[in-house]
Amino acid sequence: GDERLKDAVLACLDAALNTFDPTVQTALLRAASYGKLFCEDVDGDLRDDFVEKCQQVRILHNVRDPAIGLPLTYTQFESLGLETLVHRLVSRHSHQLALKICEAAGLSQQKQRVLEHWACARIRSLAGTEDAAVLGRQIIQKLAICPGMSFGKIAGTAYDCGMKDLATMVLDQEPKANDQVSLLLEMFQDDRALKKAVESRDADLIYEVLLHIKSRLPHEGGGGIKLGSGHSEPQDPQEKKFYSLLRKCPVVLHHLVAYYENTGLDPADKAGRQSIEGLKKVYYELKMEPQAGRIKVVESYMKMDWKQRLRMLEIAKDLFKNDPYVAAATGAQVRLLQIQRKCEADYRSKFVDLSVNATLAKLIRLGHTDRAARIRKEFAVPEKRFWHIQVQTLAEEQDWNGLSTLAASRRAPPIGYEPFIEACVANDSTPEAVKYISKLALPNEKMEWLCSIQCFGEAAEVAKDEKNVDALRYISRCAKGKPVVKRRIDAMIRELGG
Template sequence: MMDLGARIYLAMRDLGARIYLTMMDLGARIYLAMRDLNARIYLAMRHLGARIYLAMRDLGAQIYLAMRGLGARIYLAMRGRLETAEETVFRKCKSVEYKLLMATADWNPLGDVYLRKTELYSMGWADIVDLNKFVAVASCQYGGPIALLRDDAQTARVQVSTKPVITTYTAAGYQIGQMRWNSGQIVKMGWTVTEDLLCVQDDGVVLVYDFFLNFKRTFGMGQEAKDVKVIDCQIFNSFQGTGIAILTSTFRIFIINSVDDPRIRRLAEVPGLQTAPSSWTIINLDRQSRALVAKGKELYLIDHGGQFQYQSPQISAEVNEYVMMSVSYSNKYLAMFTDSGVIWIGSSDLQKCYCEFNTKSPQCPQQLAWCGSGAVVAMWDKFMLVVGPDKDWIKFQFDSPVHLTQEDDGLRIIQNYQHEFLHKVPDVTEKIFKIGSMEPGAMLYEANREFMKGSQKADEYVRMIKDKLDIAVDQCIQAAGHELEPSKQKQLLRAASFGKCFLTDYNPQAFVDMCQMLRVLNQVRNHVIGIPLTYTQLEKLTTTVLIDRLVLRKFFAYAIKISQYLKIPEAEGSSRILAHWACYKVKQKNQDDEIIARAIAQKLGDTPGVSYSEVANEALECGREELAIRLLDYEPRAAHQVPLLMKMHKDQIALSKAIESGDTDLVYTVLLRLKESMTQGDFLMSIRSMPISYSLFLQYCRQQNPKLLEDLYYQEDNFIEEGNCKIMRSFDDERLDDRTETLNQAIKCYQKGRHDFVIKQTEDQIKLLKYQRRLEEEFNRPYMDLSLHQTIYRLTVENNYKVSEQLRKEFKVPDRRYWWIRIQGLAEAGEWVELDKFSRNKKPPVGMEAFVEVCAKHHNVNEAMKYMSRVSPEQKVRCLVKVGNKKAAADTAFENRNEEELNFVLSKCGHSDRQLVESIKSMKQQLGLKR
C-alpha cells in the first residue's frame, strides 16, 4: 500500500502463500510461508532473530498501564536514550496487515498451531513473596487459590528451630489466610475441586482446611501408612472428585478416589521393587484409577484388583530410567522424561507414541506439565521448554522462579511478579487475526474497523462475505469469548453487532449470552476477586459452581448481582446466597446479638427458600445461644423451630411453640422429651398448667401407658375416668376372679363419682361374666368376653333356645331387641321351620318385614315370599324389592296408586331392566292422567 510506505505481496492458494514485508526502519523481514495449509510465521528481529521483544532492558523498560474501564493496554517504551525502531514503525505504519501483526505479536508458532502467553495479573505479593523461599507451592485449578508452605528450618535459612507457616493467596497474589503448622511433617499439599486445602503428612493423616485455613476435618490413609510412613504422594482429579494416592516406605501404594468418601484401597505390588520407584503417577480412565510405576526402565500399570501389567511403550532412545511423568488434564495423554534427557509424548495407555524429543539436558526438570492437551512443558529453574507432538518447540526465559498449574485449556505460570496464562490460540481466533486471512470473521472484523473510521471500504468488505455473513458473526462472537482483554472483546463484539445489522433472520441469542458471560468473567477476573477463568473453563465449571466460589470467598454482593443478572431462580441463586451470608454473619463475634438478628431479619425478610432455623443452628454451633433464640423468633415454621429449641434445652419454649402451631405430633415430640429429661412429678406439674399439652399427654397415656393414666386420674380425684381405666384394665386379666375384682374396684370408683347408670352396667357385666363361665362349663364352648347380644345370638345359632330365653329374662332384654337377635340367629343356623314357628307365636314387635329381610339376606327368596302376605301394605313394595322381585313391586305400587313407591322401584332398576323402566314410566303417566 503506497500511502503507507509498504508493499504487500500476496501470492496465495496455488503456490502456498508467501508474504514479504520489508520494514526498512526495523531492518528485518517477516517471512510467512504457508505450506500445505500449515502456516508458520517467522519474525526476524535484529537482536533475537526470531521474535519481537517489546521489553528491551538496555534500551528501556515497558510500563503496563491497565485501563480497565476502556479494556485496553498501552505499551510505552521509555527511559530514554534513543527512540527505538519499533516505536518509529508503529507511528508510521497504519496498514491493516501491520495491525494484524501487532495482534499476533505474542503468538508463538508450535507446528501447525500457535501458543500465546497472556498476563493475568501483576501479583499483589510482588514485594513480599519469593517463591525460592518456599518448600511447597500448591495452586488450585480453574483459577483457584494458591497455597505456599514456608519452612525455614528445612531450607536451612535460620539456625533456630521454627515451625512451618502455610499462607494462602488469591490467584492475583493477595493474602487470604495464614497459619503456623503445629502438626506432623507435610509430604504434599494440594487443593480439592471444592477449593479445600489438603495437607498430607508422613504418617498418612490428611488434614482438610477451607479457603481461609479454618480446620474442617481429618482422615487417615490406613494403619500401614501410619506405621511405615509416607514418602511420596499424588493428589489427582478422579471421576468421584479429588483423590489421593500415597507411596509408603515399603513401596506400596494406597489410594482413595474421593476425599469426601475416603475408602482406602491398596494397589497391586510392583514385582521386584526393592527401592523407591524412579517415578510414578495416577491415570484415571474408564472410571478406574490406576498407578503407572517406573522401576528404572520398566513400566508397570497396577490397580486395586491386585493386577499388574508390564508396559512397553514405543521408544527408540536409550532409557535407563523414567525420572518424571505427567498426565494431561483429560488423562488421555502422558509425558515421560528419561534419564537421557528425552521427553516421550504419547497416549496414556502407552499404545501410541506421538513424539520423542531430545532436550539434550542431563538434568531432570523441576516440573513437567501439560499445556492443555497439545503441548508438554518442562521447567528448569527459570527456563521453560514447550514441546509439541511433532517435535516443534518454544523456549521461554523468566526472571524469577516459576510454578506451573495445569488447566483444561492451558497452563498457568505463577511467578514472583506476574501470573500468566499459556494456551493454544483458538482456531476461530486464528482465523480472524492471522495475517492474510480471508476468513469471513477476519473480513467482518476489518469491515467494522473501516466503518468506525468512516471509510467506504467497509461496504466492500461486507459485500465480499455477503453469503457468509452469518458465519462471520458467529466467528467474531466465539473469538470474543476466548479473549482475556476487554478491549479485544469489545472490538470483536462490535464487529459481530455490525454484521448482525445486515442479517434479517439471525438469532441474536448467542450474542446476548456471550455478552452476559463476558461481563461475568471480566468481573470475577478483576484483581479484587482474583478468579482468572477462561470462557472454556466456565463452560465446564458452570455458573452455579462459580457463584459457590464467590460465596466461599465472602463476595456475597457480587454473587447475588451475578445470579440476578443471569436470571438464576431464587432458590438456586439469591435465596441460597443470602442463607450463606446469614450463616457468615452469625460468626461475627464483635457485634451484639440483637443487632445481628435484626440485620439478618431485615436482609432476609420473607425470602423464599431461606430457613431461619438453619441460620440459628449455625449460630448455636458458634456458641451463640441467645442469637439462635432471637433468630428462631423469625422462623415461621414451628416444625423447624421446635427441634432446635429442644437442642438448646429450651423445652418449655419449645412446648409453647408446638402448642401454638396446632401440630399434635410436634407436641408429642416435646412431651416425650420432657418426660425423659424430668422426674415424673416435675413433668406432670409443668404440663398441668397447659391444658392442651396435658390432654394430649393423657391421650398418649391412654394408648401407651394406661397404668400411668389411671394414676393421674387418681391424683386428680377424677373417679369416673379412673373407673373407666379399671374397666379397660379388667380385659387384661385372664382369671375370672381377677377380672371380677378389678370390676368391683371400678364400681367403687363410680360410687364415689355417683354415676348410678355406669354402676348398674358394671354389675351386669360381672353377672354376665359369671353366666358365661357356667355356659362354657355346660356346653364346652367359648363364651367369655362376648357381649350380651353376641351371647344370645350364639345360643340361638346353637339351638339352645331355652337358655337364650332364660338369659333374656335374667338381663331384661327388650322384646324388640330379642326378636331381632332370635330371627338373625335362626336364619344363620338355617332353621327356617323354627323361624316360621317363631313368627306365629305372637305378633312380632319387629314386623314381618324383618323376616323377609333376613331371608333375603341369606338368599332364600322362596322362604321370604311366605311372609310377604303378612307384610303390612306400607312395607310390601320395599320387601318385594329386597327379594329382587321388582316387577311385582312395581305392580303393587301401581295398585296402591303410589307414585313415590314407583319412583323407589325405578331408582333400584339397572341397565338390564330397561323394559321394566319403560313400564314404570308408563304407569306413572297413567297415574298422572287419572289425576
C-alpha cells in the same frame, strides 16, 4: 455485507472476553456496540449474544479483581460454568459478588445457597460477640430478598454456636413446618415445636412431636403410678412439663388419646396393654376421672383373679361418681361378678365373664330357675326378655316338659306362642312345634306355620274347618311332593264344592 459485519461484531465480543486489559475490553465492546447498530437483526439473535457476552465480560472483570483473586481465562470460565464459579466464590467468602452473579444470571437456587452460606458464616464469625436480636434482624432482613427460602440450616448453625435465642428467632421464619419442628425438637424446644405442629394442622406432625417428647419421659408407660390410691403428681420435671402441655392444649391431648385408641386397647395384645397403661397415666395425671374410670374397667379384665377385678371395678365406680348412669352400670357389674362367684361356688360350674342374660340361661340349664328369677328381678331384666331366655334355653336342652310347663304357667304367655314355635323348629322338634301352633289364635297363622314345617295335612284340616277353598288349593300346590296328602286335600276341596 451484513454477515461480515455481524461476524466482526461477534469477533470484537470474543476478543473482549479473551483479554485481561480493561481498557482494551472497553474499546472492543464499544466497537461491537457501534457495529451492531448497522446490522439487520430481525430475530434478535445478535442482540441476545451481545447482552450475554457483555454480562460474561463483566463477570470475568469482577472475578479477576485482585480483591477476589480468580484470574480466569474465558476458556476456563466456560469450562467451569456459572454454578461452579458461584460455589468457588462462596467458598472464598465473596458472597456479595456471588449474589450479584446469581441475580444477573437468574440462578434462584444458587442464590438461596449463597445467602444461606453467608448467614451461617456471619453467625460463626460473630458468635458470642454480637447481640442475638440485632444479628437475627440483620439476617432476616438480608434474606427477605429470597421469599420461601429455608432457614433450617441457618438456625442449626446458630444452635451449634450456642446462640439458642438466635436459632429460635431465625427458625420462626422457616416456611416448612416439618423442618421447623424437627430442628425445634433437636433444640429441646418442645413447647414451641408442639405449637408449630398444631398451627400446621398436620396430624402426622403432631403425632411425631408427641411421640418424640414421650420418648424422653422416664417411666414411660405409667409404671410410677399406683392407680386407685389417688392422683399422684409426676416427680420428674420433664413429666410435669409434658402434662402441663396437655392441659394447656386440648388439641394435643385429643391426638394423644386418638393415637392410643387407634393402637388398640386389647388387654391380650402387648401393644394394647401399653396403650392402656399410657392412657391410664394421662387420665390420672390430668385428673380426667370419667376417662380414667373407663380405662380402669378395661384394665380390670386384664386380671384373671376375680378379687383383683372386683377391686378395680370398685375403683372405677368411684371415678364415675359424677356420672350416675355409668356409676350404676359399673356397680351392677360388680354385683353381677359377686353373684357369679357365688354361683360358681354353689354349682361347680363357670359363671364369671358371662353376661346377665347368659348367667340366667345357664342357671335355667342347670335347673335353678327360681334363682334365675331372683337375679332377673335384681337386675331389672324385662319380663318378656326373661321369657325369651327361658324358651330358648329349654328348647336347646330339649326339655319339652319344662317348656310345656312354662307355657301353661300363664293363661297367655307375655311373648305369645310364636317364640315357642320358633324354638322348637330351630331345635328340630316338629311335633312340639305343632303343639304350640294349635294354640295360635288366627287360622291363617296356623296354616302358614304348618305349611312352613310341611305339615300339609294338619294345615288342610284347619282350612277345611274354616271352609277356605282358596287356602286348600294353595296347600294342595305346596303338597305336590306328597301324593297321598295331596289326594286327601283335593278330596276336601271337592267336598267343599271347589
